[in-house]
Amino acid sequence: MNEELDSQLSAMFDDELPPAECELLARRLSRDENLKARWGRYAIVGAVIRAERGVRLNAPLAGRVNAVLLAEPALAAHTAPRDRSAVRLHWWQPLAGAAVAAGVAAVSILWLRGQVPSAGSPLVAQATPAAPVTALVPAASSGQGESYVVPRPKPATVIVPSTELANYVVAHSMFSPPVARRNLLSAFMTSEPAAAGAEEAQGDVKSIAR
Amino acid sequence: MSADASDLSLVRRVQRGDKGAFDALVLKYQHKLVKLVMRYVRNPAEAEDIAQEAFIKAYRALPQFRGDSAFYTWLYRIAINTAKNAVVSRDRSPVEYDLDRNNNDESYDMQGRMKDSETPEGLVLTDEIRSTVNAAIDALPEDLRTAIVLRELEGLSYEEIAAAMDCPVGTVRSRIFRAREAIDRRLREVFEGGLGRAEELG
Numbered sequence: 001m002n003e004e005l006d007s008q009l010s011a012m013f014d015d016e017l018p019p020a021e022c023e024l025l026a027r028r029l030s031r032d033e034n035l036k037a038r039w040g041r042y043a044i045v046g047a048v049i050r051a052e053r054g055v056r057l058n059a060p061l062a063g064r065v066n067a068v069l070l071a072e073p074a075l076a077a078h079t080a081p082r083d084r085s086a087v088r089l090h091w092w093q094p095l096a097g098a099a100v101a102a103g104v105a106a107v108s109i110l111w112l113r114g115q116v117p118s119a120g121s122p123l124v125a126q127a128t129p130a131a132p133v134t135a136l137v138p139a140a141s142s143g144q145g146e147s148y149v150v151p152r153p154k155p156a157t158v159i160v161p162s163t164e165l166a167n168y169v170v171a172h173s174m175f176s177p178p179v180a181r182r183n184l185l186s187a188f189m190t191s192e193p194a195a196a197g198a199e200e201a202q203g204d205v206k207s208i209a210r
Numbered sequence: 211m212s213a214d215a216s217d218l219s220l221v222r223r224v225q226r227g228d229k230g231a232f233d234a235l236v237l238k239y240q241h242k243l244v245k246l247v248m249r250y251v252r253n254p255a256e257a258e259d260i261a262q263e264a265f266i267k268a269y270r271a272l273p274q275f276r277g278d279s280a281f282y283t284w285l286y287r288i289a290i291n292t293a294k295n296a297v298v299s300r301d302r303s304p305v306e307y308d309l310d311r312n313n314n315d316e317s318y319d320m321q322g323r324m325k326d327s328e329t330p331e332g333l334v335l336t337d338e339i340r341s342t343v344n345a346a347i348d349a350l351p352e353d354l355r356t357a358i359v360l361r362e363l364e365g366l367s368y369e370e371i372a373a374a375m376d377c378p379v380g381t382v383r384s385r386i387f388r389a390r391e392a393i394d395r396r397l398r399e400v401f402e403g404g405l406g407r408a409e410e411l412g
Binding site: 006007010011012013014015016017018019022023025026027029030031036038039040041042043044045046047048049050052054055056057058059061062064065066068069070072074075076 | 214215216217218219220222223224225226227228229230231232233234236237238239240241242244245248252254258261262265266269270272273335336339340343344347358359361362363367368383384386387390391393394397398401
């Protein structure tokens with residue numbers, strides 16, 4: 001027996017062999033019955049030194065396990081990657097994926113627009129009511145009338161659907177092809193100012209009405 | 211040195227369909243596993259059966275083993291669960307009472323231990339293996355004996371042994387190998403003689 005090989009085997013048994021050498025020796029160990037028998041005796045030496053009482057040192061456990069596993073299919077049948085032809089994509093699969101993504105995006109846009117309240121209820125963020133915004137100078141003490149009025153600040157408007165839509169577009173942009181994404185974004189951009197303008201107009205009408 | 215590289219290289223081979231590599235893993239860990247299972251069942255033959263079942267379960271589960279933990283840690287958990295389940299199912303099964311059993315628990319325990327595959331020949335051979343290995347270790351030069359005992363008994367790495375013995379790691383590797391070779395020479399003789407005797411008796 002090659003002494004260098006045996007030395008490597010001893011080091012491998014102790015997990016002290018470099019991984020590259022382990023790979024080579026593992027291959028040989030799995031096929032060489034003499035090497036395997038020596039490996040098994042190294043295990044026995046360890047068991048004796050550790051004084052593993054009650055354990056049969058010559059138990060044919062490995063042989064019994066081996067006999068059972070002979071009837072088992074090799075694991076490669078379960079774990080090996082599938083045949084390359086099986087995983088090859090057909091030409092239409094990316095297009096179909098893009099069509100599905102575009103369809104989902106379109107349905108989502110329609111759904112989100114359906115969620116926008118009608119013209120009777122303006123799109124205003126439901127923030128907590130602020131403190132009174134109109135500060136009147138107390139005039140009672142001075143006996144003078146109201147000298148001036150601090151203008152009421154315009155309430156901030158938040159366009160909720162737009163944010164959701166933007167998030168949706170960003171989140172799904174990686175799944176849609178560039179052309180579909182561009183169309184979706186352009187549609188989104190063109191519809192945005194109109195909605196924002198309508199909201200501003202509604203806000204103005206309300207302030208005038210007050 | 212990457213820990214568990216040796217086991218992992220064998221595991222990867224098994225995962226690629228090499229059953230012989232699993233045989234090496236069984237040979238390496240069978241005694242440890244039987245000893246572990248014997249915390250739950252005292253009968254060595256039963257412990258061997260449970261260890262066998264644990265190895266087979268491990269083989270079947272190997273496709274799911276990713277190597278996040280050491281192979282033995284993973285195997286250890288499988289063996290513990292298998293042993294616990296075996297104890298539970300045994301406790302549920304009807305117990306056969308021996309009406310002739312007297313109060314001599316020692317002799318009863320010996321009968322229990324010697325059932326199934328445990329033959330007198332096997333017991334003798336185990337004792338012979340044990341005494342041969344111990345005698346071989348005693349005959350080793352001090353530096354070889356210290357190195358192999360630190361490795362096998364204390365579980366120290368080569369680097370730790372090198373620090374303890376104040377020598378290079380390469381020397382530790384060489385000492386452990388030479389110690390194993392010296393013990394193995396004696397052990398081979400026992401195995402060849404023991405197997406010969408077993409055949410004569412058979």
